[in-house]
Amino acid sequence: MRALLLRGGRVIDPAGGIDGAFDLLARDGEIAAIAPSRALPAPDDAELIDCAGRWILPGLIDPHVHLRDPGFPEKETIASGLRAAAAGGFTTVAAMANTNPVDDTPEIARYMIERARAAGGARLIPVSAVTRGLAGRELVDFAAMAAAGARLFSDDGIPIDDEAILSAACERAASVGFAISLHEEDRALTGHGCCHAGAVAKRLGVAGIPTAAEAARIRRDLAIAVGSGAPVHIAHISTAEGLALVRAARARGANVTCEAAPHHFTLDVAAFARYGPNAKMAPPLRSADDVAAIRAGLADGSIDMIATDHAAHDPGSKRMARFGALFPGDREAAPLAAADAEALAGAANGVVGLETALGLALELVHNRTIDAPRLAALMAANPARLLRLERQGTLMPGAFADITVIDPDAEWTVAPENFLSKSRNTPFGGRRLKGVAALTIVNGQIVSRAHRDQ
Numbered sequence: 130m131r132a133l134l135l136r137g138g139r140v141i142d143p144a145g146g147i148d149g150a151f152d153l154l155a156r157d158g159e160i161a162a163i164a165p166s167r168a169l170p171a172p173d174d175a176e177l178i179d180c181a182g183r184w185i186l187p188g189l190i191d192p193h194v195h196l197r198d199p200g201f202p203e204k205e206t207i208a209s210g211l212r213a214a215a216a217g218g219f220t221t222v223a224a225m226a227n228t229n230p231v232d233d234t235p236e237i238a239r240y241m242i243e244r245a246r247a248a249g250g251a252r253l254i255p256v257s258a259v260t261r262g263l264a265g266r267e268l269v270d271f272a273a274m275a276a277a278g279a280r281l282f283s284d285d286g287i288p289i290d291d292e293a294i295l296s297a298a299c300e301r302a303a304s305v306g307f308a309i310s311l312h313e314e315d316r317a318l319t320g321h322g323c324c325h326a327g328a329v330a331k332r333l334g335v336a337g338i339p340t341a342a343e344a345a346r347i348r349r350d351l352a353i354a355v356g357s358g359a360p361v362h363i364a365h366i367s368t369a370e371g372l373a374l375v376r377a378a379r380a381r382g383a384n385v386t387c388e389a390a391p392h393h394f395t396l397d398v399a400a401f402a403r404y405g406p407n408a409k410m411a412p413p414l415r416s417a418d419d420v421a422a423i424r425a426g427l428a429d430g431s432i433d434m435i436a437t438d439h440a441a442h443d444p445g446s447k448r449m450a451r452f453g454a455l456f457p458g459d460r461e462a463a464p465l466a467a468a469d470a471e472a473l474a475g476a477a478n479g480v481v482g483l484e485t486a487l488g489l490a491l492e493l494v495h496n497r498t499i500d501a502p503r504l505a506a507l508m509a510a511n512p513a514r515l516l517r518l519e520r521q522g523t524l525m526p527g528a529f530a531d532i533t534v535i536d537p538d539a540e541w542t543v544a545p546e547n548f549l550s551k552s553r554n555t556p557f558g559g560r561r562l563k564g565v566a567a568l569t570i571v572n573g574q575i576v577s578r579a580h581r582d583q
């Protein structure tokens with residue numbers, strides 16, 4: 130394997146306490162050296178990469194994706210999902226368990242790891258289900274799943290309704306030392322809701338999902354989980370009220386972290402009125418005040434990391450034949466007929482995100498909501514800590530040579546038809562973004578170069 134010398138870039142590694150002009154030598158899959166710019170002689174066998182004007186970050190890590198493999202190859206496969214991840218600048222993704230079969234046995238976890246190894250590209254960490262079949266009744270074998278490679282436990286997609294099961298699951302998670310990631314929705318309150326409760330839902334004539342659906346469940350789960358000793362992680366937080374609960378629990382010393390998705394810090398419920406199924410997810414796009422609170426949380430440290438919640442869906446699952454024309458994208462939909470309003474609830478939840486997350490996160494840097502080191506903390510260092518990936522999330526010598534080289538100024542237009550993901554379900558088509566992953570390096574090898582259209 131050829132060594133790589135990345136020269137002349139701005140190296141941003143908050144875990145290593147570095148932000149400045151450094152050269153980086155990657156050899157044999159590891160970071161071999163880091164030194165002030167031009168201080169490293171180029172070894173004869175090294176490929177020299179000019180990084181002038183570029184940012185060099187620890188490889189981005191996404192703690193929450195749905196790759197649909199095994200089970201739903203029409204939506205995504207591990208191979209297509211990991212290619213999309215690499216194109217988006219991610220070197221590692223944590224793949225959720227709501228596959229078919231569910232990732233609730235070591236065999237499925239091993240299948241996912243083997244598929245990922247064969248695919249190349251980004252690395253995959255399997256997320257184990259908490260309960261068998263995601264049915265919420267019987268716990269998986271936590272020790273066996275951890276031994277098979279799982280580094281996070283979650284029934285994501287489905288909340289854990291039974292308090293006793295959640296309590297027992299937290300004890301098991303504490304015993305293996307990995308976090309439990311919680312999808313926070315009280316289904317008695319979400320009902321058949323299509324979008325955030327309020328004026329948009331009323332005008333369209335669809336059922337709404339109240340803030341309380343998230344806040345009530347976070348309040349309950351923190352009360353159960355916090356004393357257990359398990360690291361608790363709140364997935365895709367979407368409301369100011371939910372975030373206030375997390376902040377308060379942490380102020381009392383709770384071992385709790387949380388993540389936010391690009392769609393939740395970029396769009397509010399008004400986007401649902403324009404994009405319908407392609408802006409329908411759980412939890413839903415919230416109010417403008419909620420979006421402001423999520424951005425503030427990313428900036429002030431109360432939100433620890435960015436997660437795409439990449440959820441690939443085919444047009445059939447999204448009922449695009451019925452709803453595509455009703456939600457034109459360039460303007461708001463007209464009020465729906467009662468039968469359409471009801472049918473919309475059946476359109477699958479979720480949006481793809483791997484190929485747009487970095488560009489959307491960079492909007493926060495360009496508009497000075499966060500700085501570049503904070504971006505690296507949110508997208509690399511902190512997810513590495515959640516998953517206990519000791520040799521990732523940093524560029525210190527001895528770490529894996531997982532590196533994301535960013536061209537922060539390259540402007541491009543989101544073109545879903547060019548996604549490497551198999552799915553196109555996004556409300557961001559046509560959006561102008563500034564900044565791309567110029568190079569994605571995994572284990573010292575370049576697995577993706579910018580494929581932007583511009």
Ligand SMILES: [Zn+2]
Pocket residue numbers: 285286287312364365411412
């Ligand atoms: Zn979820």
